[in-house]
Amino acid sequence: MSADPPPVPATAATPGQWRAVLARFRRHRLAAAALVVLVLVALFAFVGPLLWRYGHDEITPDNSQPPSAIHPLGTDSLGHDLLAQVMRGTQQSLLIALTVALGAAVVGTVIGIVAGYYRGTTDALLMRLVDLFLTVPTIAVAAVLGHNFAGSGGGWVLIAVVLAALMWTSVARVVRGVVLGLREREFVSAARALGSSDLRIMARHILPNVAGPIIVSVTILVATAILAETALSFIGFGVQPPDTSLGLLVANAQSAVATRPWLFYFPGLVILLIALSINFIGDGLRDALDPTQTKGPRRRRYLAQPAARTDAVPDDVLLSVRDLRVVFAADGGDVPAVRHLDLDLRRGEVVGLVGESGSGKSVSAAAMMGLLPPTATVSGSIRFAGQELVGLAEPRFRRLRGSRIAMVFQDPMSSLSPVHTIGDQVAEAVRIHQGCSRAEARERAVELLDTVGIPDARNRLGDYPHQFSGGMRQRVVIAMAIANDPDLIIADEPTTALDVTVQAQVLAALRAVRERTGAAILMITHDLGIVAEIADRIAVMYAGRLVEVGTAAEVFDHPAMPYTRGLLESVPRLDRPADEELWAIPGSPPTMTALPAGCAFAPRCTVRVPDCSTVVPELVPLTAGHRAACLRLTPEPLPEPTTTIPERP
Amino acid sequence: MEIVGFALRRLLVAIPVLLVSTFLIFLAVAKSGDPLTELRERQPPVPPHTITAEEARLGLDQPVLQRYWNWLTGVIQGDLGPSVDRNADIGMEIGSRLGITMRFVLIAMLIAAVLAILVGVVSAVRQYSWLDYLFTSTGFLFLAMPSFWLAVLLKQGGIELNALAGRTLIYTVGDSSVIPPPTLGGRIADLAGHMILPTITLVLINFAAWSRFQRSSMLDVLGSDYVKLATAKGLRRRTVLRKYALRTALTPLVTVIALDFTAVFAGAVVTETVFQWRGMGDYLLESINGRDVNAVMAWLLVAAVAVIVFNLFADILYAALDPRIRRVR
Numbered sequence: 001m002s003a004d005p006p007p008v009p010a011t012a013a014t015p016g017q018w019r020a021v022l023a024r025f026r027r028h029r030l031a032a033a034a035l036v037v038l039v040l041v042a043l044f045a046f047v048g049p050l051l052w053r054y055g056h057d058e059i060t061p062d063n064s065q066p067p068s069a070i071h072p073l074g075t076d077s078l079g080h081d082l083l084a085q086v087m088r089g090t091q092q093s094l095l096i097a098l099t100v101a102l103g104a105a106v107v108g109t110v111i112g113i114v115a116g117y118y119r120g121t122t123d124a125l126l127m128r129l130v131d132l133f134l135t136v137p138t139i140a141v142a143a144v145l146g147h148n149f150a151g152s153g154g155g156w157v158l159i160a161v162v163l164a165a166l167m168w169t170s171v172a173r174v175v176r177g178v179v180l181g182l183r184e185r186e187f188v189s190a191a192r193a194l195g196s197s198d199l200r201i202m203a204r205h206i207l208p209n210v211a212g213p214i215i216v217s218v219t220i221l222v223a224t225a226i227l228a229e230t231a232l233s234f235i236g237f238g239v240q241p242p243d244t245s246l247g248l249l250v251a252n253a254q255s256a257v258a259t260r261p262w263l264f265y266f267p268g269l270v271i272l273l274i275a276l277s278i279n280f281i282g283d284g285l286r287d288a289l290d291p292t293q294t295k296g297p298r299r300r301r302y303l304a305q306p307a308a309r310t311d312a313v314p315d316d317v318l319l320s321v322r323d324l325r326v327v328f329a330a331d332g333g334d335v336p337a338v339r340h341l342d343l344d345l346r347r348g349e350v351v352g353l354v355g356e357s358g359s360g361k362s363v364s365a366a367a368m369m370g371l372l373p374p375t376a377t378v379s380g381s382i383r384f385a386g387q388e389l390v391g392l393a394e395p396r397f398r399r400l401r402g403s404r405i406a407m408v409f410q411d412p413m414s415s416l417s418p419v420h421t422i423g424d425q426v427a428e429a430v431r432i433h434q435g436c437s438r439a440e441a442r443e444r445a446v447e448l449l450d451t452v453g454i455p456d457a458r459n460r461l462g463d464y465p466h467q468f469s470g471g472m473r474q475r476v477v478i479a480m481a482i483a484n485d486p487d488l489i490i491a492d493e494p495t496t497a498l499d500v501t502v503q504a505q506v507l508a509a510l511r512a513v514r515e516r517t518g519a520a521i522l523m524i525t526h527d528l529g530i531v532a533e534i535a536d537r538i539a540v541m542y543a544g545r546l547v548e549v550g551t552a553a554e555v556f557d558h559p560a561m562p563y564t565r566g567l568l569e570s571v572p573r574l575d576r577p578a579d580e581e582l583w584a585i586p587g588s589p590p591t592m593t594a595l596p597a598g599c600a601f602a603p604r605c606t607v608r609v610p611d612c613s614t615v616v617p618e619l620v621p622l623t624a625g626h627r628a629a630c631l632r633l634t635p636e637p638l639p640e641p642t643t644t645i646p647e648r649p
Numbered sequence: 650m651e652i653v654g655f656a657l658r659r660l661l662v663a664i665p666v667l668l669v670s671t672f673l674i675f676l677a678v679a680k681s682g683d684p685l686t687e688l689r690e691r692q693p694p695v696p697p698h699t700i701t702a703e704e705a706r707l708g709l710d711q712p713v714l715q716r717y718w719n720w721l722t723g724v725i726q727g728d729l730g731p732s733v734d735r736n737a738d739i740g741m742e743i744g745s746r747l748g749i750t751m752r753f754v755l756i757a758m759l760i761a762a763v764l765a766i767l768v769g770v771v772s773a774v775r776q777y778s779w780l781d782y783l784f785t786s787t788g789f790l791f792l793a794m795p796s797f798w799l800a801v802l803l804k805q806g807g808i809e810l811n812a813l814a815g816r817t818l819i820y821t822v823g824d825s826s827v828i829p830p831p832t833l834g835g836r837i838a839d840l841a842g843h844m845i846l847p848t849i850t851l852v853l854i855n856f857a858a859w860s861r862f863q864r865s866s867m868l869d870v871l872g873s874d875y876v877k878l879a880t881a882k883g884l885r886r887r888t889v890l891r892k893y894a895l896r897t898a899l900t901p902l903v904t905v906i907a908l909d910f911t912a913v914f915a916g917a918v919v920t921e922t923v924f925q926w927r928g929m930g931d932y933l934l935e936s937i938n939g940r941d942v943n944a945v946m947a948w949l950l951v952a953a954v955a956v957i958v959f960n961l962f963a964d965i966l967y968a969a970l971d972p973r974i975r976r977v978r
Contacts, residue, residue, distance in 0.1 A: 128666060131663075132666050132670050135666055135667065135911075135953045135957065136956070137952050138911065139915035139918055140918070140933055140952060141674065141677075141949075143933065143937055144674065144678055144945060148680065148681040223792075223793065227796075230795050230797075231795065231797055231915070234797045234919065235918070235919060235934060247797070250798055250801065251797070257802075257805040258805065258808070268795065268798035268801075271795045272790075272793050272795070275792070275795075278793075279789055279792055279793055369881055371877055374776075398884075398885065399883065400883070401881055401882065401883040402881060402882040402883030403883055406881070409877065409878055410874075414873060414875065415877070417875040417879070417893050417896075418875070418972070418973055419896055419970070419971060420893075420896075428882070428884075432884055480882060
C-alpha cells in the first residue's frame with residue numbers, strides 16, 4: 001500500500017540538498033526562533049562579561065540585594081553581582097557542553113563508522129566497549145573523576161573531557177546503526193569494487209551519508225551535557241569555586257529560595273532556556289533532514305460531488321468511480337495524486353489497474369477503502385452497490401470493509417500482525433462481521449485456509465506469521481479477504497513482493513477464489529504479465545489520470561495511448577527473438593508537485609505534437625468499451641504502432 | 650528453558666565488562682588521594698602506630714594492583730572490604746541505603762512508565778490535536794528541566810504549603826521521621842509521605858522522554874501495513890488500537906526504560922541530596938569525599954549489577970511480548 005505522497009530523497013549528501021535542508025529548517029518556525037534565542041544566550045555569555053561593569057568574582061558592597069537598576073538580577077549574600085555570575089556560569093556551561101558535544105561527536109562517529117563498516121569481531125568488541133559505559137551511572141563516574149581533578153585547577157576543560165569520555169556512546173550507537181544499513185548500498189559496493197581503500201570509502205562515501213543523524217544526535221547531546229554538567233556542579237563535583245557555573249549557582253541558592261528567590265530562579269531559568277532551545281533546534285533539524293515526515297494539522301476533507309454524475313449506471317455495475325480527485329497536503333505544496341478518475345467495475349469482473357509507482361493507483365484503492373491518511377482531500381464520487389463512499393460516515397464504512405469490500409496488500413511480510421497467531425487473525429476476520437462463536441470462527445478459518453491452499457491448515461492455526469513464507473502469508477491475507485464472501489476484492493500489488501514462482505501460485509489462488517466466490521477483483525499492479533493472466537479489462541493510469549481503458553484483448557492488441565504501447569513494449573516476451581533488446585520508455589514519471597501543462601506524458605512521448613504540451617487530452621471512445629486519452633487520436637488516426645515506436649538497435 | 654539459557658549467556662557476557670569497569674574505577678578512586686589525610690593531620694597528633702595500623706587495615710601499604718586483586722577475591726567471597734569509617738560495615742550500609750533508594754526509584758519508574766504510555770498513545774492517536782500539542786509542549790519543558798532545580802522548586806512548594814496550612818501537610822526533608830510512629834500502619838504512612846515529593850520529581854524528569862518515545866513508536870505502528878489491514882478487515886478503530894497497535898507499540902519502550910535505568914538512578918542521586926535522604930546518592934557523595942575506595946566500589950558494583958539485572962529483565966519481557974524473538978533465540 002502506498003497511499004502516501006510520492007517519495008522524496010531521504011539522504012542529504014550534496015550541496016543542493018543541504019540548501020534544501022536549510023530552507024526546511026527555516027520554515028520550522030519554532031526551531032528557527034530557538035536558534036535565535038540560543039545565539040542571544042551565547043552573546044550574553046561570551047560578549048556580555050566584556051561590557052558589564054562587574055566581574056563575576058568581584059565583591060560589591062551591596063550584599064543580598066533584590067534586583068535593581070544597579071544589579072539587574074540582584075546580588076548574593078557576599079555581594080557578588082548575580083548578572084555577572086550568571087553570565088560567567090552560562091559561559092562555563094556552554095563551553096563545557098559544546099566541547100563535550102564536539103568530543104563525543106568525533107569519538108562516537110569514528111567508533112560508530114568503524115564498528116558498522118567492519119562488523120564482525122571489530123563490531124562486537126567496540127559494542128562491548130559501549131556496554132561498559134552503559135553499565136555504570138554516568139554521574140557516579142563523573143563524580144569520582146571530578147573529585148580527582150577538583151584540586152588540579154584544570155577548570156572546565158577537564159570536566160568537559162570527563163563528560164565527553166562518558167557520553168560518546170549515544171552517538172556511536174546511532175552512527176553504527178545507520179552505517180550497518182549503508183554498507184550494503186550500491187554506492188558503497190561500487191566504491192569497493194573500484195578498489196577504493198576502506199579509509200577512503202568511510203570518509204568519502206559513508207561519512208556524508210551519516211551526517212544527518214550525527215548532527216541531530218549531537219545537537220541533543222549538547223542539551224544532555226548542559227544538564228549533566230549543571231547536575232555535577234550542583235552536587236559539588238563539577239566547576240569549583242571561586243569559579244562558577246549555573247549548577248553551582250542553583251546549589252548555593254538552595255537554602256535561600258524563600259529569602260533571596262532571585263538567586264535561585266535566574267540561573268535555573270537560564271539552564272531551562274538553553275536546554276529547551278537546543279531541543280527545539282534538534283527537533284527542527286530532524287524534520288529538516290527527514291522531509292518524508294509531513295507536518296501540520298491537516299485533516300481529511302471529503303467533498304462528495306454526486307452531481308458530477310451524468311451517465312446512468314447500469315444495474316450490473318458494482319463500483320462506479322466518477323471524477324475522483326485525491327490531493328495530499330505536503331510541505332512543498334499540494335500533491336494531486338489522483339486527477340479526475342472515471343472507472344466502472346461490473347459484478348464478478350476482474351479489472352487490472354496498471355501504472356508506474358506514483359501514478360495514483362494505490363491512492364485510488366485507498367480512497368475506495370476509506371483508508372487515506374488525514375493529509376488527503378477527496379472529491380468526486382465512488383458509488384459501490386448504489387452507496388456513495390466519498391464522505392461516508394466511518395461506522396457505516398466499517399461495516400462494508402472486510403465484508404463487502406476486502407483488501408489484499410502488497411507486502412505480506414508486513415501486513416500481518418507479528419504478535420498474533422494466524423488462526424487468531426483469520427478467525428477474527430470472520431467474527432467481526434458474522435456473529436458466530438469462537439469455535440465456529442476457528443472452523444471457518446481452517447476451511448478458508450484450506451481454500452487458499454495452506455497445507456495442514458488445522459495444525460498451523462497456532463503459528464505466528466514469521467513461521468510462514470511470503471507466499472503462504474499472502475494466502476493467509478487472501479483467506480482473510482474472502483472470509484465474508486465480499487463483492488469486491490481490491491488487490492494492491494499482491495504479488496510484487498514475492499518470488500516469480502510464488503507469484504504464480506498466489507495468482508492461481510486468487511483466480512480460484514474468484515471462481516468460488518464470484519467476487520469482482522480490482523487488481524492493482526505495474527506488471528502487465530499478471531494482468532494478462534487474470535484481467536477481463538485493463539485500466540492504465542499515468543500521473544494520476546486514467547489514460548486508457550478497454551478489454552484485455554483491445555488494450556493488448558490495439559494499444560492506443562503511446563504510454564500503454566511503451567508499457568507493452570517493455571515487457572519481456574517469449575515470442576520475441578532473445579537477442580532483441582528490451583525497450584524502455586525514455587525519461588521518468590513527472591514530479592507530482594510540478595506537473596507539465598498539457599499531457600503529462602508528453603515530455604517522454606515519441607509521437608508528441610506541439611499541442612501536447614498545452615492541451616490536456618480527454619478520453620476518446622475508440623470502440624464501445626475502449627477509450628484512450630491522446631490528442632493524436634482525434635484529428636487523425638494514429639499511424640500503425642510499428643512505425644511510431646523508434647527502431648531498436 | 651530457552652529464556653534461562655538466554656539469561657545465562659547474557660550474564661556471562663556481562664562479566665568481562667564488569668571486570669574492566671571495576672578495575673578502571675578502582676584505579677581512579679585509589680589515585681584520588683589519601684583517605685587518611687584527616688587522621689594524619691589531626692591535632693593533637695595521633696600516634697604513628699595507629700596510622701600504620703589503619704594503613705594496614707585498609708591495605709594502603711600495598712601496590713594498587715595487589716589492592717584490586719584483594720578487593721576482587723574478597724568480593725567473590727562476599728566480602729566488600731573494610732570502610733575508611735571503622736564503625737561502618739559496607740555491606741550493611743549499602744543494604745539499608747539501597748532499600749531506601751530503590752523504594753522511590755522503582756515506584757517512580759512505574760508511575761513514569763504508565764504516564765508515558767498514556768500520554769504517548771493519546772498524543773499519537775490524536776496527532777495534531779490540542780491535547781497532542783499540550784502533551785508535546787509539557788514534554789519538551791520537562792526534558793529541558795534540570796532535575797535538581799525541579800527538586801528544589803517542589804521542596805520549596807512543599808515548605809510554603811506547610812507554612813500556609815500551619816502544620817506539616819507534606820514532608821520536605823528526610824526519608825522518614827526522626828522518631829518513627831509507633832504503629833506499623835503509621836510507619837508505612839510516614840514512609841509514603843516522605844516519598845511523595847522525591848517521587849514526583851523523578852517521575853516528571855523521566856516520563857517526558859519516554860512519552861516522546863512512546864508517541865513516535867505508536868505513530869510508526871499506526872502507519873504500519875498490519876494496522877491498515879486490521880482496519881480493512883472492518884475492525885472498530887478502538888479494537889485496532891487496543892489489539893493491534895498498542896500491543897506492538899509497547900515493546901520498544903521496555904528496552905528504552907531498561908537502558909534509561911542508569912539515568913533514573915543518576916536523577917535519584919541528585920534528588921536525594923535535595924531532600925536529604927540517607928540513600929545511595931548520599932552514600933556515594935560521602936564515600937567519594939572520604940576517598941573510601943571500597944565503599945565507592947561497592948556502590949558502583951551494586952549499581953552495575955542493578956543495570957545488568959534490569960537489562961536482562963527487559964530482554965526477557967521483550968521476548969515474552971514478541972513471539973519473533975521468543976522463537977528465534
